[in-house]
Amino acid sequence: MVVVAFVHPDLGIGGAERLVVDAALALRRKGHQVHLFTAHHDPTHCFPETTDGQLEVTCVGDWLPRSTCGSLMALWAYVRMVYVALYLVLASGLAFDVVFVDQVSACIPFLRLRRQAKILFYCHFPDQLLTQRRTVLKKLYRYILDTLEECTTRQADCVLVNSHFTASVYRDTFPSIGSAPSVLYPSLDFDKFDKYSSLTLHDVGLDIDSTCMFLSLNRFERKKNLNLALESFSLLVEKVGKQHDSALHLVLAGGYDHHLQENVEHYCELVNTARSLGIVDMVTFLKSPEDRVKVALLRAAKCLLYTPDKEHFGIVPVEAMYLGTPVIAVNSGGPRETVVSGETGILTHQTPEAFAEAMETFVTGKSDREAMGTAAHNRVISNFSFIKFSEHLNYIIQGLMDERKQK
Template identity: 40%
Template sequence: MGLQRSNVTIIHPDLGIGGAERLIIDVALALQNRGHRVTIYTSHRDKTHCFDEARNGTLDVRVRGNTIFPAHICGRLHILMAALRQLHLTVSLLAELAASRTEKASADEDRDDIFIVDQLPACVPFLKSFGRARESRRQRILFYCHFPDQLLARRDEGGSLLRLAKVLYRFPFDWFEGWAMSASDRVVANSKFSRGIVRDVFGSDRLGDVEVVYPCVDMDGNSLPEKADEDPLWGGKKILLSINRFERKKDMALAIRAYNGLGAEKRQGTRLVIAGGYDNRIQENVQYHQELDKLATGLGLKTATSKTVVSAISIPDSIDILFLLSVPTAFKDTLLAQSKLLLYTPINEHFGIVPVEAMRVGLPVLASNTGGPLETIVEGETGWLRDAHADDEWTAVMDKALYGLSQKDVERMAAAGKVRAQQEFSLTAMGDRLEEEISTMLTAERRPFTGWQQVSAILALLGAVLALIAAIVLRAI
């Protein structure tokens, strides 16, 4: 017997295009497909820059908490603004829940209330304290941790005064992150690698048993792109593909250097395509694309940049490297289906959904031998794991994928990738794990959370304001 259907409310900061956003969309789909009523609350959704399911009515997406606080101030204070926007969203959400409780309850409305929060836990203590359910309902909060935010913050920029200001600014947020997560009834991580980091940073006693719920890909046969023997891209060029957000930590420069290492003769008839999430609002996206283009042209490689599928398809044959900004899902699937090798360059990636997307269509993967790829890729069977600091090792694997594999080898690796994706990383597998975690929460007592912690939350926010003032004063000196 499956889990009783529940009302599931998902809170996510920004429904753009990225791995975290794809994961939360898949969480919603996995639970909605099983009969749960799912609603996603977010502080930002651009219908021209989000996944199809977030705009076409497949999922109920509601934008709240975006009318008072901006996403940042002059390119800074991102975490403060994100927390304030989420708290604003939470106020709106709680008001809507309170309004719904004044209406006559139906059998359908007596479902248990499940909140799933990811990335930012600022709202969790407030949901726990003020989001009370009807007596006929149980209410639980699941926090899905991608990676501790405090480890993602950049603290080594600028001079000594600026670094000191950043330490003061971040201190209350770093403390608040662990405290807010501990208010949830259960914490899960996106990989064993991330779980180990979470335990090291916050401690097992504070968060309880942290389990793993892997992100997934949709293995529905109707949605799988097929290898195209007719009308192949760019006249049948052999494509090496890199998909990631345009961020420096993703290190797509490695793909460019390794591709250049093939030499002019072996690059003939090939193309390196660098595609991924790109947002004009984010300065780093703009700057990093420019840096990558400069690197490639400096090596003597010809480049082009496309923002649409039409312009991408029509680029000249002489182009060595094509940059695709915010590639649409359908065209991304086409690229995956027609490429020879996926290059996944980040070091210590928390999970990395793109390698699984590649295995889903039978495309072998070359990835850094760190982090999440160690859990997704099987060396020599579904791809290769190499040192991200050894460009020549990456070049050698590129050479092998382009020229050194027999058709039998290609078919063997494709079959192994598809089987692994289906067994370990399918929408069905994720749905099973989510329902297990929800069931565990519902059958256990709620994690204790007492009133004094509300006072601590206020003090933490006050500390954040004081730290902000200190940062401004120090920067002005």
């Protein structure tokens, strides 16, 4: 048995959090002892496995600010993670063998205070590529943090990434780090989806005609490019509305945290966009749907609209494909490794015209939803199972322990 401590900044409901929770569950089921440490854990806004007793979570340092007047968010994220790391090393009393760190590498040198422990860093995407630098002051500030990110990432014993796309970006971003990262694809625990597989939209309280329903499932953040779904749907209504107007419907669902200003603002922006396009009566907005609702939506949708550009991996297309729903996605980033265009969905350009054209093929029947859905389901089972994910992660953990024994 290996004792694995997880250090994560905020155990919310995003894709990074889903991977961390899955990794902890995978190692626990392999017989290892796992414990999650985080700077923020809201029991009303988290994955159920972190509150129902399956995983032990310790939250420390939430009294530290997240920003200074809306700025310096990256700096405070670093400070909060360092605080969590120091708590783990100096005050937790946990005799850990491996630390699984993700998102923020700045805490790694402090975890090194426990000399015998191995450090695994999961790089969802280089942090320095997730922000803009419009001013000289911001460039200087980010230069310091970027240098720190590269130096501390280099100190990890093992670095994992979520896709070959992210691996290529990692190599370009951190040229001084000679060793290449390994790819550990996120996975699905099929049981979580199978237990809701018989639910209909009516069963989960949604009165939506699913005959021609399209679904977008992503957090309400501007980088997710959700306007593309609205604009594409508007064009589709113009093109085929006369024949299918009564059945066409779009659902925009996703993670929403009322504490996050961007979520609140962007949600309002999207509603206003739908209203200005004249389609607000044909669009349903859903904030943070429960798993049972999400599964019912994915099963009922004609296809999933996945709008982010250069997404690092993208777990939602994999979820949709497992449930037999084809995916229309931007032809970039992680979806190029999960979606097989023409077989399990359509990869296309990041324009409303291209998306609307792809959507029209499902409305008219030119794209065979059932055949694509079957191929999509089989692809997920073959390549993204929780069992495969668990075996790969366990192999990595055991390898780190073997390295420690040899020293």
